[in-house]
Amino acid sequence: LKSPLNSIKGIMQLFEMENDNLTDEQKEYLRYISSASTRLFNLITDILNVNRIETGKTDLRLEKFNIFHFIEDLVFGLKISADKKNIKIFLESNCKNLEFVSDKSMLAQVMENLISNAIKFSPLGKKIIVWVMKEGDLLRLEVEDEGPGIISEELPLLFDKFKRLSTRPTAGEDSTGLGLSIVKGLIENLQGEISVDSEVGKGSKFTVNFPLPVIIEV
Numbered sequence: 001l002k003s004p005l006n007s008i009k010g011i012m013q014l015f016e017m018e019n020d021n022l023t024d025e026q027k028e029y030l031r032y033i034s035s036a037s038t039r040l041f042n043l044i045t046d047i048l049n050v051n052r053i054e055t056g057k058t059d060l061r062l063e064k065f066n067i068f069h070f071i072e073d074l075v076f077g078l079k080i081s082a083d084k085k086n087i088k089i090f091l092e093s094n095c096k097n098l099e100f101v102s103d104k105s106m107l108a109q110v111m112e113n114l115i116s117n118a119i120k121f122s123p124l125g126k127k128i129i130v131w132v133m134k135e136g137d138l139l140r141l142e143v144e145d146e147g148p149g150i151i152s153e154e155l156p157l158l159f160d161k162f163k164r165l166s167t168r169p170t171a172g173e174d175s176t177g178l179g180l181s182i183v184k185g186l187i188e189n190l191q192g193e194i195s196v197d198s199e200v201g202k203g204s205k206f207t208v209n210f211p212l213p214v215i216i217e218v
Helices: 002-017 024-054 067-077 079-084 104-121 152-157 179-189
Strands: 062-066 088-093 098-103 127-135 138-144 193-199 203-211 215-217
Touching: 062 067, 067 079, 067 088, 067 098, 067 104, 067 127, 079 088, 079 104, 098 104, 104 127, 104 138, 104 179, 104 203, 179 193
Parallel strands: 088 127
Antiparallel strands: 062 098, 098 215, 127 138, 138 203, 193 203
């Protein structure tokens, strides 16, 4: 499925190179096709990820790394998206020297999804706080935003597949309805747990906990 879409995206890029020779109407069609193919590509990627999680085909590749620097790099990579909405991301930690043993690819997907969602659902000019904390026998990763919050009736549905909730992205961003389902599955594969606290009008906080035995103090 991805191969034909990659071909379409490649053709779109060729057309974009000839942008000066296109009419305004043709440019509008080109933008629509490019946007639609990107949305479809993202949906297929999410569906394949869900299938791998549900069938147990997510092999762990464990390695040791500094968890604070790892999250710091992820936050830096998402800065452009945040800057477009004048959103500031703050990183707080009480364990900047902790090393963590995990699958970096899976953990990156988890945290990028949570931080991207915080950006997506936050109004212009707000702030996001990402916490990397050692709490007793846990490593706690938190993403706290100042978005619209989630009504209590919808909280139990938050990690279900294809659920469309009343909260919407604030700048027309796309959503496949699979992101948090994938996040939950990946966290469970990594022996962690996820929870959410939210208050309408004030924002949401997603908390991911991992057991401390997989952490080494340096």
